[in-house]
Every structure is written in structure tokens, then in C-alpha cells.
């Protein structure tokens with residue numbers, strides 16, 4: 587898949603930008619704080635995912651603008667498509683999303699249309715951040731691989747939110763404890779599905795990461811990633827995903843009910859799972875050096891890109907935000923070896939730090955404009 591054209595207006599500091607990208611390499615240069623990352627972010631939101639740097643929707647619109655528009659045309663082996671996203675500060679229709687000129691109800695309608703993988707300095711949060719960051723990473727990766735995952739994840743979130751409200755009502759004597767059972771049954775079905783799906787993905791990710799991490803450390807360090815469920819042990823996942831697994835999950839939910847009511851939230855299940863990342867047997871979150879954490883983040887994202895392109899006949903578009911300049915030649919080579927069939931957008935303050943073989947279109951951003 588490639589982006590054939592992009593039009594952006596009023597997104598953060600970006601003024602009016604029109605791009606006709608190269609099919610392979612696109613290098614976005616410029617000094618700091620000129621709008622390079624904003625340019626990637628403006629296109630990224632068309633994946634239907636939240637901003638890769640955590641910006642809220644209301645902050646997409648430039649402080650001096652009253653609306654923002656981001657529009658791209660994409661091409662894959664089957665067809666050309668157009669995605670557009672318009673956001674206004676006020677008025678009746680604040681948000682307008684269109685796919686091939688047809689209005690969409692929400693951003694979830696964009697999942698599975700524009701496939702993109704972003705590498706950003708914030709990726710280290712996957713290792714260093716709270717468990718939620720790791721769950722989000724894996725859920726997003728799963729959703730891109732398998733669009734039906736989205737509906738299970740969304741449904742599970744809704745169930746847990748409802749269950750949490752009910753827990754609070756029970757604590758206040760407004761609802762009866764018996765009412766929980768219906769939610770436990772539903773939470774078990776979805777929760778087991780999500781746990782098994784995540785575990786299978788992490789298994790696959792682990793294999794690829796182990797190989798890539800060995801490659802960049804000259805086989806001196808071993809990276810290991812395991813899914814840590816608070817219902818199932820690793821060996822339990824060898825059992826089939828069946829009624830017994832659902833019962834095991836359900837029983838665990840029931841066992842914890844008293845504590846859940848006391849605290850007003852659900853402590854058991856996929857909503858509390860984590861991913862354990864170890865280097866040479868030590869938890870990278872606690873013991874990893876800055877260099878190890880950066881390399882791990884890179885390897886995890888590369889593995890995501892590799893798994894993705896093997897599964898899909900349409901390779902994703904790749905965004906490399908400020909990550910290449912920091913990498914030595916052998917790490918850059920590894921990155922480009924894996925993304926060799928993909929369209930790439932690279933932002934950098936220093937194009938001379940890029941490998942000489944990276945040649946394509948250069949866009950220089952200054953003060954929100956391409957010059």
C-alpha cells in the first residue's frame with residue numbers, strides 16, 4: 587500500500603500542505619519544532635487510531651485555525667481510495683469523516699483501510715510505561731492484522747465499564763450482587779477470546795523479536811517476550827479455547843467479586859493483563875539500560891512490520907519519526923532490510939545521518955509549510 591497524495595490544512599502548526607509522495611522513500615527534513623512530526627501525525631489519524639503521541643482530538647486544530655482537514659489518497663494492488671477527516675472548532679457538524687466520499691459514523695470505520703506502522707521515540711513507553719501501554723500496543727497490532735479483533739476488544743471494554751458501574755451500585759446498595767452474574771458470563775466469553783488471541787500474537791512476536799534482537803546485539807543478548815495473563819498460566823494456553831477455558835475465567839471472576847465490589851472495579855481478566863519483556867532473563871522495564879530499551883522498542887516495531895507484511899499481501903506504509911538519526915549503520919541496515927518493500931516517510935533534522943542508499947523525495951518543512 588502507498589500514499590499517492592496528501593492534503594493537510596490547519597492541523598496544529600501546518601498551514602496548507604499538498605504532497606505527492608515518492609513510492610519508496612520520503613524524507614521530511616527541517617529544524618526542530620517546524621512541523622515534521624505534525625505532518626506524519628496528520629496522516630496517521632487516518633488509520634482510525636488515536637494520535638501516536640497521545641494528542642487529543644481537540645488539539646488537532648491549529649490555535650489560529652477554526653478547522654483542520656487531512657486527506658490522503660492511497661493505492662493498493664486492488665484499488666485507489668480516498669480518506670478525508672475534517673474537524674471544526676464549532677458548528678453543527680464538528681467532525682466529518684469520509685471514505686471514498688461516503689460519510690462514516692466514526693473513526694472505527696477507518697480500521698483496516700489505511701495500513702500504517704509508526705516508529706517514534708515514544709515507542710520506548712511500550713517497555714517502560716504502565717501495563718496499559720503494552721495492552722494498547724498489542725490490541726492495535728491485532729486490530730490491524732485481524733479487523734474482527736476490534737469488535738471483541740470494544741465489546742469487552744463496554745462489558746467491563748458496565749460491570750464496574752454495577753460494582754459501585756452494589757457497594758452503595760443500589761443494585762443486587764446477583765446482577766453481576768450476567769456480566770461475568772459475558773466478560774468471560776470476550777475475555778478468554780482476547781487473552782488467547784493476544785497470547786498467540788505475543789508468541790509469534792517473541793520468535794521474531796528474539797531473532798532480530800540477536801541480530802542487532804551480535805547474539806550477545808536474548809530478548810524474550812511473554813504474555814502474562816492473570817487467569818491463565820502460560821501452559822494453560824496449550825489447552826484449546828473451549829468451554830473449560832471460559833469456565834476457568836468465569837470462576838476466577840467470581841472468586842474476586844468481593845474485592846471488586848469493595849474497590850469498585852474489575853481486577854481479573856484481560857483488562858489487567860500484561861506483557862513481560864526480558865533481556866537475558868531480567869525484566870527490561872526495571873533493569874534495562876536506555877540503549878537496551880531503545881533497541882527493544884525498535885525490534886518490537888520491526889517484528890510487528892514483519893509479521894504484518896508476511897500475513898498480508900499489502901505491505902503497510904511506514905513512518906519513522908526521528909528514529910533513524912540515532913541508529914548506527916548496522917541498525918539502520920536491519921530496519922531497511924525489513925521494510926524493503928514498503929513506502930517509508932522518514933523525519934530527521936539531519937539527512938546526512940541517513941544511509942546513502944536512501945534516496946527519494948525530500949520535503950523540507952519550515953514553520954508549518956513545505957518549502
Ligand SMILES: Nc1ncnc2c1ncn2[C@@H]1O[C@H](COP(=O)(O)OP(=O)(O)O)[C@@H](O)[C@H]1O
Pocket residue numbers: 597598599600616617618619620621622623624625645646647648649650933
Ligand atoms: N494546536 C496547535 N496549534 C498550533 N501549533 C501547534 C499546535 N500544537 C503544536 N503546535 C506547534 O507545532 C510545532 C511542533 O511541531 P512538530 O511537528 O512536533 O515539530 P518537529 O518538526 O520538531 O517534528 C511547535 O512549534 C508547536 O508549537
Ligand SMILES: [Mg+2]
Pocket residue numbers: 622623624907908933
Ligand atoms: Mg518531531
